[in-house]
Amino acid sequence: MSIRSRWLMIAVGLGILLNPLNSSMISVAIPSLQKVFQLDFTAVSWIVFSFYIASAIAQPVLGKASDLFGRRNLFLTGLVISFITSLLAPLSPNFGWLIVFRIVQSIGTSMMVVVGMALVRIHIMEKQATALSVLSIFLSGAAAVGPFIGGILIHWWDWHAIFFVNIPFVVASFLLAWRTIPKDEPRTTVTRNMSFRKWLELIDATGILLFTVGLVALLFGLLSAKSSGHISLGNVIVGLIGLVTLGAFVRHELIATSPFIPLRTFAKYPAMTWANVEFMLVNLLFYSLFFGLPSYLQMVRHVSEFQTGILMLSLGLCSLVSAPIAGRWIDKSGPRSALLLSAILMTFGSVWLVTLDQTSPVISVCLALAAFGISNGLNSVGMQALLFQSSPKEIIGITSGLFNTSRYLGTILSSLLIGIVMGGKFSFEGFRLLGIILTLVALCLVFISLRCRESGQMQES
Structure with missing residues (x-):
């Protein structure tokens, strides 16, 4: 593996670790958030669920975007979004705004996970499994040490620190990615003169909407039942809406000219x-x-x-x-x-x-x-x-x-x-x-x- 490839791996690794790091650090912050925002465990648990739901939906959407519009810019954009949310989340005036910033953070970190794997597939041709093992160390290591890092930060400072700790990783990854990730090849399918309607067809906006609504409704119904401890009629109705919408999504994708999936x-x-x-x-x-x-x-x-x-x-x-x-x-x-x-x-x-x-x-x-x-x-x-x-x-x-x-x-x-x-x-x-x-x-x-x-x-x- 060349020196440039090694630095590319480090740039990608520092970016993709942000997703598992932030999904695991938050677990030790839940008691603190309960006290600060005066909420019960069921309400605060949505700080975890919202991140997972947003990641589950965002990653295939962003994968489609990277196939169409290129990967370098999307990776850098994800780092910028992660930087902004890491600064703004600790300033949240209430729990609702904190959830919003967590969702946006999930989308930003998901950009890097999806694009990072694709960059390895495209630009590192030799010993790909070895390269993947390096990325695995970043992903698994971040998930493994996340609760420890979160616990130390909260013990010595407070819950705000689990967002500020992202900033050094974001800055280092951005500087390395800017220098090492090759520029994207020109995309002939995406032009400046394309009409808005054609652009929506190209990205399959209908498919993305059906997929998002269906998955959100299904997961919301299931997780609401889990967090409340019982199954209500409302949970069942929301879950059924999700299943029906996902069925409509499958039907649409089979006939779409440029399917999302x-x-x-x-x-x-x-x-x-x-x-x-x-x-x-x-x-x-x-x-x-x-x-x-x-x-x-x-x-x-x-x-x-x-x-x-x-x-x-x-x-x-x-x-x-x-x-x-x-x-x-x-x-x-x-x-x-x-x-x-x-x-x-x-x-x-x-x-x-x-x-x-x-x-x-x-x-x-x-x-x-x-x-x-x-x-x-x-x-x-x-x-x-x-x-x-x-x-x-x-x-x-x-x-x-x-x-x-x-x-x-x-x-x-x-x-x-x-x-x-x-x-x-x-x-x-x-x-x-x-x-x-x-x-x-x-x-x-x-x-x-x-x-x-x-x-x-x-x-x-």
């Missing part, structure tokens, strides 16, 4: 579809552990917050160590073997959770955390390599966007799963049931990996 192309390349399904299940498993285990340790085993944080570090450290090893392995052997091992490790970790009882040494949870951490390092590189392998180059932006939407859908589903299993109180019995469900999901991943690996070997022969 090329469903017919996905039908031509089923491996892309399977990659998204697998990635959603992987994140359902990972974040169920990521969110569920700390609550189990603190509420059931009465472990302190500091000790819980130390235990959870084993998850991030194993992920960081395994990612570069996975990159070299996948460069030589392809992604399928690594993904199969990852599914097996997740199955082991889930089964281990089921075997724990109320007298098991607390340190024994580190075995499950290590298994999930290693599998996360394998997945973060292997799933992205699988997507690159199965996706046509000309639509890599939209496929990367949808891929990251699968990540956030898995994250949201993990939160819903924990809420359904635990009900109003976190208990040992609920945690064991959660482990059983995760074991079944992990076994499904093993089955999918085996089938896809066999079909890939048959195609090669």
